[in-house]
Every structure is written in structure tokens, then in C-alpha cells.
Amino acid sequence: MESQKQVLERLRGAFRSGVTRPAQFRLTQLQAMMKLFEDNETQILEAMHKDLAKPKFEAVLSEIDIVVNDLCYTISNLQTWMQHSYVGTNLATKLDDCFVRREPLGVVLIIGAWNYPLQLILSPLIGAIAAGNCAILKPSEISQATEKLIAELIPKYLSQECYAVICGGAEETKTLLENRFDHIFYTGSQSVARCILQAAAVHLTPVTLELGGKCPCLIYGRLDMKAAAKRLVWAKFFNAGQSCVAPDYVLCTAETREMLLPFIKEALESFYGSEPQQSPDMGRIVTDRHWKRLVELLKKSEGKVVIGGESVRENKYMAPTVVVDVKESDALMQEEIFGPILPILTIKSLDEGINFVNEREKPLALYAFSDESQVVTTVLERTSSGGFCSNDGIAHMTLPGLPFGGVGASGMGNYHGRWTFETFSHKRGCMLRGWGLERVNVLRYPPYTESNLSWLRWATTAKKKGWWAGCSVM
Amino acid sequence: MSREQKAVERARKAFLTGRSKALEYRITQLKNLLRFVKERQKEIAEGLKKDLKRSEFGTPLYETLGLESEINLAVRNLKEWAAPRPVSKSMMTISDQVYIQPEPLGVVLVIGAWNYPWAVTIGPLLGAIAAGNAAVIKPSEVSSHTSKVMEDLLPLYLDKEMYPVVTGGVTETQELLKQRFDHIFYTGNGTVGKIIMEAAAKHLTPTTLELGGKSPCYIDKNCDLAVACRRIAWGKYSNCGQTCIAPDYILCDPSMQDRVIEEIKKNIKDFYSEDPKKCMDYGRIINQRHFKRLMALLEGSTIAVGGENDESECYIAPTVLRDVKPDAKVMQEEIFGPLLPVLTVSGADEAIKFINQREKPLALYIFSSDSKLIKHMIAETSSGGVLANDCLMHFSVSSLPFGGVGNSGMGRYHGKYGFDHLSHLRSCLIKQLKMEGMNNMRYPPHTADKLGWARFFILKHVDFGSLGRMALLLGLLVVLVAVIVQRNYTD
Numbered sequence: 021m022e023s024q025k026q027v028l029e030r031l032r033g034a035f036r037s038g039v040t041r042p043a044q045f046r047l048t049q050l051q052a053m054m055k056l057f058e059d060n061e062t063q064i065l066e067a068m069h070k071d072l073a074k075p076k077f078e079a080v081l082s083e084i085d086i087v088v089n090d091l092c093y094t095i096s097n098l099q100t101w102m103q104h105s106y107v108g109t110n111l112a113t114k115l116d117d118c119f120v121r122r123e124p125l126g127v128v129l130i131i132g133a134w135n136y137p138l139q140l141i142l143s144p145l146i147g148a149i150a151a152g153n154c155a156i157l158k159p160s161e162i163s164q165a166t167e168k169l170i171a172e173l174i175p176k177y178l179s180q181e182c183y184a185v186i187c188g189g190a191e192e193t194k195t196l197l198e199n200r201f202d203h204i205f206y207t208g209s210q211s212v213a214r215c216i217l218q219a220a221a222v223h224l225t226p227v228t229l230e231l232g233g234k235c236p237c238l239i240y241g242r243l244d245m246k247a248a249a250k251r252l253v254w255a256k257f258f259n260a261g262q263s264c265v266a267p268d269y270v271l272c273t274a275e276t277r278e279m280l281l282p283f284i285k286e287a288l289e290s291f292y293g294s295e296p297q298q299s300p301d302m303g304r305i306v307t308d309r310h311w312k313r314l315v316e317l318l319k320k321s322e323g324k325v326v327i328g329g330e331s332v333r334e335n336k337y338m339a340p341t342v343v344v345d346v347k348e349s350d351a352l353m354q355e356e357i358f359g360p361i362l363p364i365l366t367i368k369s370l371d372e373g374i375n376f377v378n379e380r381e382k383p384l385a386l387y388a389f390s391d392e393s394q395v396v397t398t399v400l401e402r403t404s405s406g407g408f409c410s411n412d413g414i415a416h417m418t419l420p421g422l423p424f425g426g427v428g429a430s431g432m433g434n435y436h437g438r439w440t441f442e443t444f445s446h447k448r449g450c451m452l453r454g455w456g457l458e459r460v461n462v463l464r465y466p467p468y469t470e471s472n473l474s475w476l477r478w479a480t481t482a483k484k485k486g487w488w489a490g491c492s493v494m
Numbered sequence: 495m496s497r498e499q500k501a502v503e504r505a506r507k508a509f510l511t512g513r514s515k516a517l518e519y520r521i522t523q524l525k526n527l528l529r530f531v532k533e534r535q536k537e538i539a540e541g542l543k544k545d546l547k548r549s550e551f552g553t554p555l556y557e558t559l560g561l562e563s564e565i566n567l568a569v570r571n572l573k574e575w576a577a578p579r580p581v582s583k584s585m586m587t588i589s590d591q592v593y594i595q596p597e598p599l600g601v602v603l604v605i606g607a608w609n610y611p612w613a614v615t616i617g618p619l620l621g622a623i624a625a626g627n628a629a630v631i632k633p634s635e636v637s638s639h640t641s642k643v644m645e646d647l648l649p650l651y652l653d654k655e656m657y658p659v660v661t662g663g664v665t666e667t668q669e670l671l672k673q674r675f676d677h678i679f680y681t682g683n684g685t686v687g688k689i690i691m692e693a694a695a696k697h698l699t700p701t702t703l704e705l706g707g708k709s710p711c712y713i714d715k716n717c718d719l720a721v722a723c724r725r726i727a728w729g730k731y732s733n734c735g736q737t738c739i740a741p742d743y744i745l746c747d748p749s750m751q752d753r754v755i756e757e758i759k760k761n762i763k764d765f766y767s768e769d770p771k772k773c774m775d776y777g778r779i780i781n782q783r784h785f786k787r788l789m790a791l792l793e794g795s796t797i798a799v800g801g802e803n804d805e806s807e808c809y810i811a812p813t814v815l816r817d818v819k820p821d822a823k824v825m826q827e828e829i830f831g832p833l834l835p836v837l838t839v840s841g842a843d844e845a846i847k848f849i850n851q852r853e854k855p856l857a858l859y860i861f862s863s864d865s866k867l868i869k870h871m872i873a874e875t876s877s878g879g880v881l882a883n884d885c886l887m888h889f890s891v892s893s894l895p896f897g898g899v900g901n902s903g904m905g906r907y908h909g910k911y912g913f914d915h916l917s918h919l920r921s922c923l924i925k926q927l928k929m930e931g932m933n934n935m936r937y938p939p940h941t942a943d944k945l946g947w948a949r950f951f952i953l954k955h956v957d958f959g960s961l962g963r964m965a966l967l968l969g970l971l972v973v974l975v976a977v978i979v980q981r982n983y984t985d
């Protein structure tokens with residue numbers, strides 16, 4: 021069995037050989053990944069079910085289709101993305117070729133998470149491959165069935181020279197991080213992210229961190245309660261609330277809450293029936309430890325449980341739960357919930373809601389439900405978050421044109437679609453000059469004179485409005 | 495509360511008032527910055543003269559002309575840069591607004607360097623201002639006179655709450671780094687870069703590190719050697735070699751070495767006269783510590799040109815070293831001084847091998863008339879940026895991203911890149927509560943039918959280009975049919 025160091029050396033050798041550089045190689049690998057999905061849909065769904073009791077529908081949409089879509093999108097656009105982008109120049113550099121090359125970084129490390137165990141490791145891999153890198157995948161050890169599947173399938177479909185899977189827990193990951201990578205892509209928690217950044221600092225390795233936080237959901241003003249409730253419930257209880265972009269808690273007035281609750285109840289019943297535990301569409305908590313954490317949170321909470329609250333240890337089940345009269349100091353408000361518990365906090369005004377959000381760490385996603393566009397605009401303009409979606413949840417992260425990532429405590433960097441490609445590329449500025457125009461260059465050489473300076477000033481400042489570049493002689 | 499803590503808190507308070515969000519405010523600050531640069535040339539030049547013996551013309555040439563240009567660019571383009579950027583939609587979001595909104599990050603820490611203290615401190619600052627951030631400016635204490643000018647004069651032009659200048663050395667910087675920032679922009683060396691990244695890790699703060707390295711300069715047999723050497727001499731000895739993108743060392747064929755050295759010697763004389771020490775246009779080493787460091791680097795290498803020095807003045811003559819070996823002292827670290835080693839290699843491929851055995855540099859210089867060779871060298875190497883047939887100039891093109899890769903740094907700036915890099919690009923999806931019926935396919939209880947629809951609608955990416963063309967064709971067909979049918983009726 022190869023040691024971590026041996027794997028890394030092998031991949032580095034492969035990268036140096038230049039094999040990943042041609043577009044054709046990258047396309048072949050991406051097409052192989054497509055085949056991986058085509059051939060193994062059943063096994064994938066089985067693994068999802070084992071790890072999270074993930075309903076087939078959710079697994080298909082959020083683990084298979086979303087990745088396959090990204091693959092199609094990347095395959096059709098790769099050649100375009102790989103082209104040089106020529107940039108504008110000024111008078112002094114008019115005869116020069118100025119362009120930006122997107123180049124691979126080298127060997128990258130992608131650390132996955134357990135809640136969408138396939139999507140969160142393979143989606144970054146698409147961009148890493150597309151950008152011409154070699155990659156080591158470290159799937160989450162918590163979603164064991166998927167971890168096993170990834171370790172089995174990746175070497176079967178992708179080039180074993182260029183891509184490897186390394187499995188293990190905290191200790192193995194710590195050791196892995198002692199090595200030097202050209203980029204580290206991590207999805208997970210803030211506390212682990214700090215360790216990763218510290219390890220990356222030793223080698224000056226750039227890092228993308230997809231973290232989480234408490235995603236607030238403001239519901240305010242005039243709105244279609246029924247539609248809002250359905251969308252909220254869908255986004256919250258998808259994957260049993262274990263989504264980094266799940267609406268974590270709701271902020272609304274007492275009146276809104278009273279009108280909303282019956283619709284939430286109705287939506288839950290229509291989705292999962294009167295016994296959600298019996299519904300094949302209700303997921304489970306990933307491990308016993310996580311289940312216990314959620315049960316504890318609910319116990320410690322001083323709010324009033326108005327819907328759900330039941331939990332069964334044997335199958336790590338927790339009912340879709342709604343808690344009202346939750347205060348700022350409540351246990352449910354001290355950490356990211358990451359489960360099927362929805363606290364509703366009461367606010368008296370939109371300002372109060374916005375201030376509440378702004379007093380906290382910037383979340384990965386922020387949601388605002390309202391039929392009044394002024395409300396939506398106000399929330400958007402007065403807050404900050406990784407992404408924003410009005411009148412729905414989660415949807416914004418399904419669009420490959422939008423960069424998906426956090427800000428502040430919710431992360432740094434972004435990906436999806438072309439953004440993944442750019443994340444794993446180095447944008448190298450290139451300028452190719454000729455021998456001519458040496459007479460212009462004379463202006464910059466010593467001995468320096470006033471008149472030379474004026475000429476230079478004139479030649480190097482963009483005059484027309486709308487010209488892209490100004491320039492100096494450094 | 496320490497002085498540093500106070501400054502950061504004041505900046506945060508200023509940011510939280512929201513006044514830096516308005517474009518008018520940012521433009522006003524940028525214009526004030528421009529006014530500062532123009533009105534205070536004298537003070538700026540005096541500071542630079544004391545710090546680096548920068549000549550009178552060196553100030554605009556190497557520091558302020560570039561800043562003026564960048565500020566004007568930002569002012570002209572800010573509205574466009576800060577505007578929402580629409581992106582492509584899916585079938586389900588056809589009637590929604592989908593766009594990226596650039597937003598300020600918050601409070602940015604800009605740590606400047608001493609070699610081009612204005613360019614590398616105000617350069618990032620103007621990007622931070624344009625992006626709507628507050629910024630704490632920490633100029634390098636090594637260029638102490640310039641630091642004082644910044645401390646005394648910047649607050650007279652800029653919003654001093656929003657953009658405080660905090661001077662000081664290592665202790666003060668460490669105190670600053672304990673505070674929480676929304677981005678740290680550092681220009682300097684790799685050792686300190688690692689310390690900064692580690693400090694930033696505690697707060698999960700993203701960093702831009704503009705570092706350095708040994709920027710190789712390959713001279714091909716097939717090139718206009720006279721022009722090449724002139725450009726290289728200018729790139730190397732400006733600011734006494736203390737430039738992060740100075741050509742650090744030369745790689746050329748053994749048969750060329752003598753001629754290269756001769757040409758460079760000639761240009762040194764043209765630029766700085768027979769006695770560069772007396773020449774107004776030739777600078778000095780920043781301080782004794784660096785002077786001693788550079789003198790030590792000479793050990794074991796053969797001096798072909800120059801070598802004269804005067805510790806009392808921190809003067810080192812423009813120097814060329816010949817037949818330098820890869821394991822020579824001068825090849826073990828970034829030189830950052832007026833010593834130009836020449837190493838011999840037989841051809842571009844050996845040069846590529848040599849370059850690739852080392853850390854990725856901030857800049858790569860290739861001198862050749864063979865454009866195929868140039869493209870080959872670019873394809874086979876990696877570096878922050880590349881410039882063929884000249885030195886330094888790529889720094890001045892605002893539309894090119896300026897930054898390193900690997901050991902030479904992370905992140906980039908100049909022009910729109912500076913704006914984007916110090917912004918948060920926030921994804922926005924604005925939906926209505928209407929058309930709820932469409933969403934039924936995604937709600938449980940899940941059925942195979944619903945799954946089929948959902949797979950089609952929710953994630954499918956739409957190429958509006960071809961759809962549009964198809965729609966147009968269809969439309970034309972319908973019109974044609976209608977016309978024909980009408981004709982039949984009237985006949």
C-alpha cells in the first residue's frame with residue numbers, strides 16, 4: 021500500500037510530465053467521470069441511503085444530476101475557458117500582445133464533507149481536472165458507504181497517475197496536510213478550517229473554504245403564506261436539514277408567525293404525511309453522535325415546540341420540528357443547527373431583523389420572503405452573505421453561472437461551473453513585446469529629464485473615455 | 495486598548511455607518527487621493543530621496559504616474575465595476591433575476607513594502623477604496639521618511655476614520671495582526687507572508703500576498719542583443735535592483751556571455767555615467783542590513799562589472815557576475831539589489847529545466863525574436879506573470895492581473911482585478927412567490943414522474959442563444975404559414 025507521500029510524489033511526477041495539459045486529456049477524464057455516473061447510479065443511490073437514508077429523489081437531484089450537469093457544462097465550455105483572454109492596452113503598448121493565460125496550479129487537495137458526500141467532493145474535482153491539475157481526494161470518513169464507493173470508483177474510471185483517493189480520519193488528514201499542495205479545497209466546519217489555513221500557511225498554499233454558519237430567513241410584509249411555507253419547508257427539511265445552505269432559523273413578526281404556522285404544518289403533512297418517520301422521503305441524521313447533538317440542543321432549548329419534537333435513536337430519526345418563542349440566548353441560536361429543527365424568532369420590525377442578522381457572523385446564505393420588493397431590496401442592501409435568495413431556499417446554488425461560496429466566517433473563495441475552473445487555475449498575465457518602439461523606450465531610460473517625463477506621461481495615460489487601460493512606466 | 499486596536503475599531507465603526515457603500519463617496523475619496531498625489535509631489539519626492547536616494551524624476555516615473563493612472567481608471571469605471579453582473583439562468587429561473595452583486599468586504603489591512611512604498615501601498619489601497627471597504631494602512635517602517643509623509647498627509651485628504659494610517663515596526667504590526675480584518679493585503683517577503691497567513695487563519699481572514707522570488711531572465715541566441723541588454727539593464731538597476739520583479743539572474747548560452755556582459759556594461763555607463771556613485775539617477779540600498787546582506791552574496795562569484803561599494807552611503811555599483819554556478823551564494827535567495835549573475839545554459843530547454851527546478855517566480859523574462867520559442871517557454875513554465883523582450887512593463891498594464899503563484903504569492907490586483915479581489919461577489923437570485931405550481935415537481939411525496947420533470951426543469955442549463963434562434967425561426971415559419979393560409983382564403 022502506498023504511503024501518502026508516495027501518492028503525492030507519483031501525482032507530482034504525472035503533473036510535471038505535462039500529461040494533464042492538453043484539452044483532450046482533460047475532456048477524456050471528464051467524460052470518464054460522466055460514465056462513472058451513468059454506470060453506477062444504483063450503487064450511488066444505495067450508498068446515499070446507507071449513509072443518510074437519503075430519499076432517492078434527493079439523491080438523484082442533489083448528488084447525481086447536479087454533478088452531471090456541471091460535467092456537461094464544463095465539457096461543452098472547456099475549450100473556450102482555456103483560451104487566452106486578450107486585454108486592452110494603451111498607446112505605449114499598442115503593438116504588444118497582452119493576454120491572460122489560465123494555467124494549472126499543480127497537485128491540489130480536495131477534502132469533502134458528509135452531508136452531500138458525492139457532490140461536495142466531485143463537483144470541485146470537475147474544475148480541478150478541467151483546469152489541468154492532478155488531485156488528491158479525501159472523502160469524509162463519516163459518510164462511510166460513499167467514502168468506500170469513491171475509493172473504489174475513482175481509480176476505476178479516472179487516470180490513476182493523476183488522481184488518487186486517500187481515506188482516513190482526523191489523524192490521517194492532519195498528516196496529509198503536512199505535505200505541500202498547490203491548492204487546498206475544503207468543505208466543512210469553521211474550527212477545522214482554521215487548522216487547514218494554518219497548515220496551508222506553512223507552504224503558502226492558497227485555500228478555498230466552503231464553510232457554513234446560521235443562514236437566516238427573514239419573512240416579512242405582505243406575502244403568499246402558503247407558497248412561502250412550502251418553499252421554506254422544502255429547503256429546511258431537505259436532507260433532514262443537513263445542508264450548509266438550509267435556512268437555519270426564521271425571523272418574523274408574531275402576526276406573520278401565526279399566519280405561517282398552519283401553512284407550515286400543512287406543507288409538512290403534504291410532504292411527509294402524518295407520520296414522517298414512515299415517509300420514504302424523510303432523511304435521517306448521519307451518525308448517532310450528530311443525532312445526540314440535535315436531541316441535546318432541543319432539550320436545552322427554552323422555546324416552545326409547536327410541531328414535531330420526536331426522535332428515535334435506533335434509526336437516527338428526528339421529526340421535522342418547529343420551535344417558537346426562541347430567544348437570542350437560546351441553545352438553538354448558539355451554533356449552526358444542521359438538522360431538522362426550525363427555530364422561529366419574533367421581531368417587531370424589519371430593522372430589528374436586519375440588525376439581528378448583522379450582529380452575527382456573515383452567513384453562507386441569506387433568505388428573504390416577501391411579496392413586497394422593497395422588503396427584499398432592503399434586506400439585500402443592508403446585509404452581507406455568501407449568497408442571497410429571495411422567496412425560496414437553496415435554489416441559488418443550483419445555477420452554475422453563480423459563484424457559490426461564503427464570506428467572512430462562512431468561507432473564502434467560490435466554485436461551480438466556470439468558477440471552479442478559475443479557482444483551480446493561475447491567471448498568468450503575459451505581455452509579448454517586439455524590438456520596435458525602442459525610440460519610445462528611450463523616454464524611460466536614465467539620464468532622466470523633464471521633457472522625457474512629459475512625453476511618457478502623455479503616451480501612457482489613456483485619453484479616451486471608456487479605454488480599458490491606463491499605464492505607467494512603473 | 496492599544497493604539498492599533500483603536501484604529502481598527504474606528505475604521506470598523508466608520509465602515510458600519512455604511513457611508514463607503516455609496517459610489518459618490520468612493521469616487522470622492524479616490525479623487526482626493528489623486529489630488530494628494532498631484533499636490534504633494536514635493537513631499538513624496540523628498541521622502542523617497544531620504545529613504546532610497548530616489549531621483550527627482552524617479553518619483554513620478556516609478557511611483558505616482560502609475561497611481562494616477564490606476565485612480566483615473568477606477569473613477570472612470572467604478573459604476574460599471576460595481577453594477578450587478580447578470581448570469582445565465584436555468585429553465586426554472588427564466589423569469590427570475592439572477593446576478594452577481596459586488597459588495598465591500600469590510601475592513602481591509604494593507605501592509606506596504608519599502609521598495610516602491612507608494613506604488614505598493616497606495617496601489618492596493620485604491621482597490622480597497624473602490625470596492626467600498628474601510629482600510630487600515632500600515633506603511634513599511636523601513637522606508638521611514640515615506641511612512642511619515644503618509645501618516646502626516648494622507649489624513650488631510652482622505653476620510654481619516656475610514657482609512658487610518660498606522661505606523662510602526664514589528665511589534666505594532668503584530669498588534670495589528672491580532673485584530674480581525676476582512677482581508678489582509680501584504681506586499682513583502684515569503685517569511686513574513688507565512689506569519690501573516692497564520693495570523694489570518696485565526697479569524698479565517700482571506701489574504702493577498704504579493705511576494706517575490708528569483709525572476710529568471712532568459713536571453714536566446716536569436717534576439718536583438720543590444721536592445722535586450724538595454725532593457726534588462728534598465729529593469730535590473732532601476733531602484734538599485736530593489737524591485738520584486740527585477741530580472742534576478744540571466745540565463746544564456748556560454749558563447750553569448752561575453753557580449754551580454756559587454757552590452758550591459760555599456761548601458762550602465764549610458765544610464766549612470768562612468769561613476770554611478772555621483773549620478774543623481776542611481777539609487778542606494780535601503781539600509782545597512784541589506785547592504786551587508788548583498789555584499790555577502792558576492793562571496794564565491796566572479797565580478798565582471800562593478801563591485802565598487804561604500805558602506806557609509808549604502809552604495810553598491812551596478813554589478814555583473816560571470817560564470818555563476820547554481821549553488822553560488824547569490825543564487826540561494828532573491829537578490830533584491832544591483833547584482834546581476836549570469837549563468838550559462840545551452841538552449842531554451844535547459845533553461846526551462848533550470849527554471850522548473852526552482853520555486854515559481856513572480857516574473858519570467860524571455861528575450862527572443864522567435865515567437866514559437868517564447869510560446870514554448872511560456873507553456874513549459876509557471877510564474878506570476880511573463881514578459882517577453884522587456885522588463886517590468888507588464889506591471890503597468892492595468893488590464894493584466896498582477897500577482898504571484900506558489901511561493902511568489904497568492905491573489906492579484908491592478909485595474910478591475912484589484913476591485914474584484916477586494917470585493918465579495920455575492921450571488922443573488924431574486925424570485926417571486928408566484929408560479930408556485932411549477933415547484934410541485936420538487937416536493938415530496940416523490941414520484942418517478944415528478945422526478946422526470948424535476949430533472950428536466952430544475953437543473954437544465956439553457957442556451958438562450960440557440961433557443962432564441964429557434965424561436966425566431968419558428969416565428970418566421972408561423973408568419974409564412976399565416977400569409978399562405980390567408981392567401982388561400984382570399985383567392
